[in-house]
Amino acid sequence: MVHHSEFLSTLVDEGRLQVDRSAAETVTFHDPCYLARVNGIVDAPRDVLAATGAQLDELPRHGCRTACCGGGGGRMWLDDGPEDRVGRDRIKEITTAGAETVVVSCPFCRTMIGDGLATEGHSANVVDLAEVLFESLEETG
Numbered sequence: 001m002v003h004h005s006e007f008l009s010t011l012v013d014e015g016r017l018q019v020d021r022s023a024a025e026t027v028t029f030h031d032p033c034y035l036a037r038v039n040g041i042v043d044a045p046r047d048v049l050a051a052t053g054a055q056l057d058e059l060p061r062h063g064c065r066t067a068c069c070g071g072g073g074g075r076m077w078l079d080d081g082p083e084d085r086v087g088r089d090r091i092k093e094i095t096t097a098g099a100e101t102v103v104v105s106c107p108f109c110r111t112m113i114g115d116g117l118a119t120e121g122h123s124a125n126v127v128d129l130a131e132v133l134f135e136s137l138e139e140t141g
Helices: 004-013 033-038 043-052 072-077 088-097 107-119 129-136
Strands: 026-029 101-104 125-128
Touching (some): 043 129, 088 107, 101 107, 101 129, 107 125
Parallel strands (some): 101 125
């Protein structure tokens, strides 16, 4: 099994996807716990972002030292109040960084970070890595 960030990175590296780097923006990337800490996959998502021309503004805890969003291990199904959520510290890191676009590569992270930011009244856009890549693809005829 291959994570989609690795697959997308391979497609870009092999030239099978043509990327237009002109629409670059500054983004923050949240490393999913299992992807980064358990599997050690931290370069592939960053390689994809770099290929799009995105400027990466790293969070204090990133890569293999990432902070949990609160979605792992089934925690997202618990009815914790905002003050008890595992990911509240991660949300604070994101809001303190002033992130306008948070890129994720896990559907649980997308939900938890999106909900956490909304609870804090923060309007950052939360998108998947594949969406960032899709938006940067060159049109071919």
